[in-house]
Amino acid sequence: MNFLARLKKALPLISHPPAASTVPADEELRAFANGQDRVIWFANPAGIAYFFNEYCRRYLGITKADCDPQGWLAAIHPRDRSRVEVTWAESVRLRAPYKSEFRIRKASDGSFRSFRVTANPVFGEGG
Numbered sequence: 001m002n003f004l005a006r007l008k009k010a011l012p013l014i015s016h017p018p019a020a021s022t023v024p025a026d027e028e029l030r031a032f033a034n035g036q037d038r039v040i041w042f043a044n045p046a047g048i049a050y051f052f053n054e055y056c057r058r059y060l061g062i063t064k065a066d067c068d069p070q071g072w073l074a075a076i077h078p079r080d081r082s083r084v085e086v087t088w089a090e091s092v093r094l095r096a097p098y099k100s101e102f103r104i105r106k107a108s109d110g111s112f113r114s115f116r117v118t119a120n121p122v123f124g125e126g127g
Contacts, residue, residue: 039104039115041072047092061107077103077112095121 033040033053042051052060052067060075062068076084080102091098098119103112 043119047088059104059106075105077105091119095123097121
């Protein structure tokens with residue numbers, strides 16, 4: 001299908017989007033995150049993790065039931081851990097995007113692999 005044909009097909013969707021979903025947005029977001037083959041986690045405004053997607057849980061070797069909000073720190077390479085804790089706390093305090101690179105232990109074989117980690121704060125109406 002050429003570009004014009006695809007555009008013609010998409011125009012009605014753009015000008016008349018489908019009705020709002022009856023599924024709550026947080027459920028849609030969690031479903032989306034669980035479908036990704038990458039580590040995805042959510043944290044609250046205090047920086048405490050409260051959701052780890054399925055891939056992340058498999059990588060860390062944890063179940064949904066034993067997701068310790070600070071447990072992910074134990075999986076960080078000991079030489080990287082204090083730097084990660086300090087930079088994460090600073091990012092949370094400043095309410096600023098977080099970017100870092102550090103090693104995380106893979107539960108299935110105990111090896112450490114380097115990850116580029118980014119986190120972006122999302123602010124609601126109240127800030």
